[in-house]
Amino acid sequence: MSTAVLHSRALIGVDAPEVAVEIHLANGLPAFSLVGLPETEVKEARERVRAALLTTGYDFPNRRVTVNLAPADLPKASGRFDLPIALGILAASGQLPAAALDGHEFAGELGLTGELRPIRGALVMACAARRAGRIFVLPAGSADEAAIAGDGLALITADTLATLTAHFDGRAPLAPFQPAMAGAGQPDYPDLGDVRGQGAARRALEIAAAGTHSLLLCGPPGTGKSMLAARLPGILPPMHHDEALATAAVHALVQPFDPARFHCRPYRTPHHSSSAVALVGGGSPPRPGEISLAHNGVLFLDELPEFERRVLENLREPMERGHVDIARAAAQVRFPARFQFIAAMNPCPCGYHGHPAGRCRCSPEQVGRYRARLSGPLLDRIDLWLDMASVPAGELLDTPPGEPSDRVRQRVVAAHRRQTARQGTPNGQLEGETLARFATPDPAGLALLREAIERLQLSARACHRILRVARTVADLDGSEAVACHHVAEAIQYRRHSRP
Incomplete structure (x- = not known):
């Protein structure tokens, strides 16, 4: 063949998306051509595959070798196509039974010695292979990540x-990969009990967690803003399996995902020098x-006004849509x-505006x-x-x-x-008719809200x-009705037109 x-x-x-790796051997001057919109790292597979086959003990065909990655209009990147290209050349040249490769999907980067190296995005590909009903073959270094895809996925892994x-020629068959229990332990989050005092801030953090609301903490240095934000993941509800799988799949696109972090809510704290990209x-x-x-977790931006304004403006649409x-x-x-946004800032450049000791x-x-660095x-x-506000030293030391x-x-x-049970979504995502149906307060609450809108000049979004x-x-x-005192507390968290 x-x-x-x-x-x-x-x-x-x-x-x-699925890619068909097509191999064709033809008579003529020896050549190795790769087509199908490959990026540079895919084109370099020619040298890696040739060296890996020779050092493994196989013959590289002294013919015209053409590799087509279909569909042709789909960009192909990274070295994950090394393994299917190498096995396809062996099957096309008769050095490996082609029938044994049917019903499988392959991904893996080859070293010059034939070593199989881990790949990026193994979990995403494993989920797709499970849906397609094929056995997924990949490097052993990516097996634990791919196994997170769950039941119904058949994995075969190897180091070389x-x-x-x-395995495929029947000399030494491999057993299907048996994963360890991923995410069996309890997530280790910082404990909110470490925070002494700051009762109002603790209450605001609990409300934010209960309704997946965004939160802005403003105060002088040392008041515990960062400490509070770091403890938000620990009071959020445990992640469902689908949430954990979606979060792990995103992380797997950037670097190999640690299965021990499965079911742990992400907590991302980018530096204020971060670019928009x-x-x-x-x-x-x-x-x-x-x-x-930070999908299904927390995004914390410390020193919020220090971020470039054009960078922060990019957050506006994703905060409402849940995607970018x-x-x-x-x-x-x-x-x-779909992240929970928490930010912290000082009240002024020196940080002590409004301090009782007059330090500003x-x-x-x-x-x-x-x-004004923060837009309306x-x-x-x-x-x-x-x-x-700052916690007095005596209260900090004496408070349990x-x-x-x-x-x-x-x-x-x-x-x-x-x-x-009531609406099928967190309160922070209520919109339109569902918001009016489930969040309309009683007459006294409506009257208070109207007065707040007029006095504070609130927008419809703020309302x-x-x-x-x-x-x-x-x-x-535990109340089904939204009463006046509930509205009053909510207004207290929005009593200024700007921080």
Whole structure:
């Protein structure tokens, strides 16, 4: 046989479209041609495959070798096609039984010695192979990540090309890969009990967790803003399997995913010098950014005004839509970005504006310029704003440890269950008719809300966010009705037009 066709996968965002690796051997001057829109790293497979076959003990055909990666209009990147190309050449040249390769999908990068090296995106490809009903063959270094795809996936793994060829020609069959229990342990999050004092901030954090609301903490240095934000993942409800799988798949696109982190909510804290591409994603080919790596978890931006304004403006659409669309000339990719946004900032450039000891030396103009770095449309999309004050040293030393995370999490989980049973979605995602149906307060609450809108000059978006927060406060109280005091507390978290 002078032809062979094997199956593999490309990576386009969080999708893994099927790629047919077609091998054809023809008479003529010896040559090795790769076609099908390959990137540079795919074209370099010619040298890796040739060396790997020779060092493994096989003959490289002294003929015209043509490799087509179909479909031709789909960009192909990385070295994952090395393995199917090598096995296809062996099958086309009669050195390996072609029938043994049927019903399999292949992905793996080859070293010059025939070593199989781990690949990026193994979990995404494994999920696609499971849906296609094929056995997935890949390097042993990527097996634990791929096994997260769950039941119904058959895996064959190996460390070298020679081990795989011995399996397919029947000399030394390999047993299916048996994964260890991924994500069996409990996630280790920082405990909220470490926070002493700051009762208002703890309450705001609990409300944010209960309704998946965004939160902005404003206060002088050392008030515990970063400490509180780091403890938010520990009071969120446990991740469902589908959530954990979706989150792991995004992380697998960037680097090999550690199965021990399965079911752990991500907590991303990019530096304020991050670029727009690093934050929202992009590049060529497009890669996920921090907002996608925080999918189903927490994105914390410390020193919020220090971020470039044009970088922060890129957050506005993903915060409402739950995804980000990256449009490039060669591809249009959608990455999930359903993250919980937490930010922290100082009240002025020196950080001590409003401090009782009068330590601030910033002029009103400096304070105004500092706060004006944040646009109104961005602030309008943040549900809860909270001013934090410094905790006196005596209170910090004498106050007993705060309520631990597990007790707070019980109330948050109960509130989430009420929301799921009532409307099927967290309160932070209520919109339109469902918002009016489930979050409309009683007459006294409506009157209070109208007065707040007039006095604070709130936008329609801000009004809706107050209703969502009020609905969450009611859920934490175990109340089906949104009462006046629930609306009053929600308004307290939005009592200023700007922080």
